[in-house]
Amino acid sequence: MEKIAFKISGCSCSEESSIVQNALKNHIGIVDIEFDPFCAKMVITFDPTQVQNHQIMTWIQEAGMKATVWKENKENFWTGRGYALLAMISGVILLVAICFQLQNIKIANYLYCAIIFIGSYYIVPKAYASIKRLRFNMNVLVLIATAGAIGIGEWLEGALMIFLFSIARCLEQWSLRRAQCSIAALMEANPTKAQIVGDRERRVEEVKVGEHVIVQPGEKIPLDGIIEKGTTLINQAPITGESIPVFKEEGEEVYAGTINEESVIEFRVTKAAGDSTLAHITHLVKKARSRRAIFQCWVDKFARIYTPSMIGLSLLIMGFPPLLGGDWGEWFYRGLVVLVIACPCALVISTPVTIVSGLAAALKNGVLIKGGMFLEAAGRLQVIALDKTGTLTYGRPQVQKIWPLAKHTERGLLKCAASLEHSSKHPLAYAILKRAKESGVKVDRVENLHIIKGKGAEGLYRKTRYWIGSHRFMHEMGQETEEIHQITCDLEDAGHSVVAIGNHEHVCGLISIADEPRTNIASIVQEMRNVGIEQLVVLTGDNEQTARAIAAYAGIEEARSELLPEDKADVIKEFKNQGKSIAMIGDGINDAPAMVTADLGIAMGVMGTDVAIETADIALMSDDLAKVPWLICHSRNTVKIIWQNIFISLGIKTIFLGLAIGGATSLWEAITADAIASLLVVFNGLRLIRRL
Numbered sequence: 001m002e003k004i005a006f007k008i009s010g011c012s013c014s015e016e017s018s019i020v021q022n023a024l025k026n027h028i029g030i031v032d033i034e035f036d037p038f039c040a041k042m043v044i045t046f047d048p049t050q051v052q053n054h055q056i057m058t059w060i061q062e063a064g065m066k067a068t069v070w071k072e073n074k075e076n077f078w079t080g081r082g083y084a085l086l087a088m089i090s091g092v093i094l095l096v097a098i099c100f101q102l103q104n105i106k107i108a109n110y111l112y113c114a115i116i117f118i119g120s121y122y123i124v125p126k127a128y129a130s131i132k133r134l135r136f137n138m139n140v141l142v143l144i145a146t147a148g149a150i151g152i153g154e155w156l157e158g159a160l161m162i163f164l165f166s167i168a169r170c171l172e173q174w175s176l177r178r179a180q181c182s183i184a185a186l187m188e189a190n191p192t193k194a195q196i197v198g199d200r201e202r203r204v205e206e207v208k209v210g211e212h213v214i215v216q217p218g219e220k221i222p223l224d225g226i227i228e229k230g231t232t233l234i235n236q237a238p239i240t241g242e243s244i245p246v247f248k249e250e251g252e253e254v255y256a257g258t259i260n261e262e263s264v265i266e267f268r269v270t271k272a273a274g275d276s277t278l279a280h281i282t283h284l285v286k287k288a289r290s291r292r293a294i295f296q297c298w299v300d301k302f303a304r305i306y307t308p309s310m311i312g313l314s315l316l317i318m319g320f321p322p323l324l325g326g327d328w329g330e331w332f333y334r335g336l337v338v339l340v341i342a343c344p345c346a347l348v349i350s351t352p353v354t355i356v357s358g359l360a361a362a363l364k365n366g367v368l369i370k371g372g373m374f375l376e377a378a379g380r381l382q383v384i385a386l387d388k389t390g391t392l393t394y395g396r397p398q399v400q401k402i403w404p405l406a407k408h409t410e411r412g413l414l415k416c417a418a419s420l421e422h423s424s425k426h427p428l429a430y431a432i433l434k435r436a437k438e439s440g441v442k443v444d445r446v447e448n449l450h451i452i453k454g455k456g457a458e459g460l461y462r463k464t465r466y467w468i469g470s471h472r473f474m475h476e477m478g479q480e481t482e483e484i485h486q487i488t489c490d491l492e493d494a495g496h497s498v499v500a501i502g503n504h505e506h507v508c509g510l511i512s513i514a515d516e517p518r519t520n521i522a523s524i525v526q527e528m529r530n531v532g533i534e535q536l537v538v539l540t541g542d543n544e545q546t547a548r549a550i551a552a553y554a555g556i557e558e559a560r561s562e563l564l565p566e567d568k569a570d571v572i573k574e575f576k577n578q579g580k581s582i583a584m585i586g587d588g589i590n591d592a593p594a595m596v597t598a599d600l601g602i603a604m605g606v607m608g609t610d611v612a613i614e615t616a617d618i619a620l621m622s623d624d625l626a627k628v629p630w631l632i633c634h635s636r637n638t639v640k641i642i643w644q645n646i647f648i649s650l651g652i653k654t655i656f657l658g659l660a661i662g663g664a665t666s667l668w669e670a671i672t673a674d675a676i677a678s679l680l681v682v683f684n685g686l687r688l689i690r691r692l
Contacts, residue, residue: 001045002045002046004044004056006057006068007041007070021042030046030056033045086118086166087166090115090118090163094112097156101156108156111159112159113155115162120146124143144311146158191204191220194213194223195214197211197214197266205273207222209272210268212228212266214264215265215266215267216260216264217260218259221255221256222256223256223271223273224253224255224271225254225271226254227266227267228268229250229266231263232264233245233246233260233426234247234248234258234259235261236541244428254267256279262425317331318335341653341673353681353685353686357687358372359375366627367619367620367627367631368618369617370617370618374600376635376639378600378635379632379639381583381599381600381632382532382534383533383534383537384535384537384582384628385537387584388538388546388547388550389542390587390588392517392518392550393516393517397428398514398516400496400513402511403487404508405507405510408509415441416468417468418441419443419445420459421433424451431513446460452469452473455470455473455476456469456470456499465503467502470498471488471492471500473500474507484507491510493545494514495515495549496512497513498510498512498513517550518625520626521553522553525554525555526555527629534580535558537558538556538559539563540559541563543562546561548561565589568590568591572584572594582598582599583601583602584597584598584601584602585602585628586601586616587604595615595616601617602616602620604623605622618631645684645685652677652680
């Protein structure tokens, strides 16, 4: 058996992908078909003694698609931008043609014909393949509508139909390309090479489990492993979402994609490149995206019934009454009127116009939505899961309170702490230095400064030896009293990191540092409940005390802490298995699997990483969580208008269908009714923009 991978050009929905798969399954020699709609990649297992590559490509072409042998990261201009280019050309010609028509210049109809010809380039092959299988999809629907418009001399209507359909396809292609970018950005988070101990630098794919790798300060960890030599601070935010780097020593685990911030370390590889935590995240994103791309287009479903039914009804009206003695000419005319009424212009336009208006309105309000399906999904949400760092909080550790002890002053304590931390690169040190700068405190020189890795530092400040460090370091110095211990524990229980400063005699004071919650977060959470969200939950990689403290501050009852990316995704699955529609709001790579597992992924647009933004379905461009309640209401209003438009278009058609069968309307009146229905749904949809 052999395998071959194809790029299926122009495949933008599950209906089209199923057409290709069904067409291939019927042929001898095809053993298995794997299709990834995320990147339109089809992997076919076949028996080379019964079928050849070129035959498979021919069968795909007969199904109305075009197949080319898969090449990683290779896409020619026409394949990637064909829809957009033709839509742009059609749009320019359409504007020119309308200007000519307004001046009664006859060349306008020729330009409309050119638009129809250009726009049909992608439609006709798919429609032809669909007709051969007697499965009338959206492409057939559009062609029938266009042919009907041409048949009655309404060239402008036909050209508009083709143009709008081209725009819709452009949006689908754009959505797929943006989805592909999320995987590409995710893969870039992992270094491609690793420095092997006693050997040359090698690609991560070539490194075997058990080999030893050296990582310099500032470099990314290339593979998962266990530290064998050295201690350092590791920024694990890309994997765990922790806002503060973690001290790592010998025997502790490190993850691929995390950053070594302090010292040289040597670690033993425990997982191959393809099995690393970051690789697993990538797999989860891709798998979830593939599932999400497989959805049924309800318009295609409706068209399979509506279009042949209307065609059948028209033929029945044309042929059956005359057999019973009716006038052939009269009933043929009535059948033509029915066919014109069946032209689904208003129906086809109703949803795209409303969706585009809804997307534009959201964008004006600072919410970027990547497609109509995501706009509609927001209104069905029952549960919202939120990441902590960078979502509920700003992601910036800040000094919250300074506790001077033993007759020291607040300003003096801050000056001492800033002087000791002046050369440190630790995030907590930055917070102290930032407060000192804001307070106008100038740092003094510290002599004989000694850094104690993972604990703190000490040195001569104003001829007295002072030390600064963590709660654990303060305990080791033997100067912690019961009172100080209680204050420290209370602060830590509230989610604060505590920095202690002391000398050889006593503890001089404490500085509490915490990631600051977003402004008005409690009222925003309450507003989410007011718009119908039944449950909110915090998902974070931080410790339990910090998670509980932030959740309580925001007014959220449930918080789950110390979660890895796959753990977050598992929590999302847990809610989905309960039949609840859930959204995940986050800002980092570690949130990506949960975002794509959820029914809706929402990223913080400014603070969010590129991967989170590309992976998410919706981005809050101003990092304002208050937009979430607005989004939910906007979604429900958009869906309401879509249903109104469908009712308007089908209602008018139903009325005129009855009139046509009874001979009480004409072709001209049918055309006018169709135009009125189209205008009504367009203006109704545009209300979404005018409401801003």
